[in-house]
Amino acid sequence: MENHTDKIVSSAQDSKYKVFNSATEALQGVASGMTLLFGGFGLCGIPENCIEALSKTKLKDLTCVSNNAGVDGFGLGLLMERQQIKKMISSYVGENELFEKLFLSGQLEVEMNPQGTLAERIRAGGAGIPAFFTPTGVGTVVAEGKEVREIEGRKYVLEKWIRGDFAFVKAWKGDYFGNLIFRKSARNFNPLVATAGKITVAEVEQLVPLGELDPDEVHTPGVFVQRIFQGKNYQKRIENLTTRT
């Protein structure tokens, strides 16, 4: 990875120095046993291309940090099928039957976090804050084994940051520098996950040259993104189609 970074810097005269041709290329350096962060909520805004490419590798023993764990056969469910995941750090995983089997048979470790604590741990990781106090989880199993401190009359539990060896996000639009714009509720965990990877890989529906995005509308500044590529064949599966008549 060090060498790869050097290569990027030496070629930075080219404005496309962060641009990769495919998900497979952008995964260069991911190794078994690493901690990987994923944006998305349910199946909304997940990095579909990166997950699919990961599922075609022989990588294993991965620790995956993601609010949810996909569904059977899609999203992180793909990595679970192939038993590539050693541990999930999530807030809600109720939509995945395979998950249940692997968990109950001891083949999968699970660490459940309150959703806001998960978000803040990732945000803290990206912002260089090693730990923080929150009232969420005080008096519950979440606080067991952690420091609880009273501050101005209320109890708070100490929670630690999360950082990833790699982070994978999906955006609507992105430019060559990695500036990202998300669409509607597909934003969710993506902007915070983008800040917390040693190497952050962004896949986008539309990759555009510098100058095409209005700086006022950028959600994630490109400084947080090391690699970007034009995604393809987005399925954008809907988990719970609900309509009115």
Place this chain on the structure above:
Amino acid sequence: MKILTRDQICARAAQEIKAGFVVNLGIGIPTLVANHIPSHLNIMLHSENGVMGVGPFPLEEEVDPDLINAGKQTISTLPGASFFNSSDSFAMIRGGHIDLTILGSMQVDETGSLANWMVPGKLVKGMGGAMDLVSGAKRVVLTMQHLDKNGSKKLLRKCTLPLTGSHCVHRIITDMAVIDITQKGFLLKEVAPGLTPEIIANNTEAPLQFDPDITEMKL
């Protein structure tokens, strides 16, 4: 004994929502409360995956996979809506910017502790945003059945299931009654039509104080 339907519980729960409130409705029955909110109240519904200003479910031709609520249902938005990331969304919740949350629950006790996220021995699905909501929202109201399917009591002296939060519930709306959590424990405020305070007390494990002005639930 005639108890209220889910829809009637929701109708009563909607009366908790005051003009100008920012409200988070939990997954399941609480989501149905939205059907009972009068439109003139200028309510903003928050969904913790990053939406403020949640509207009705979309027409089939309006469905957008990039627009869902925390229950992963497709939704629409109302004028004045905004989208934001999960950090900002939980800053709203944990920073005390949400006026009211209405959540379902499996158990609640007289100290205002609740349990609604896991049953030991069953698969742990996770707490999602529930622990954040109960510790951060300004007001926490539960909608639930007074008894479980087997007729066992759910309003207890002390929760037996793993807690979602301790000392955080303000009011409970059940298919039998409206009960507040006070320093002295459960306080009966309203009873469902046809029921008596004594019936409610008999179906509640913890001691039940009677408010001097108990009224009939208006539905």
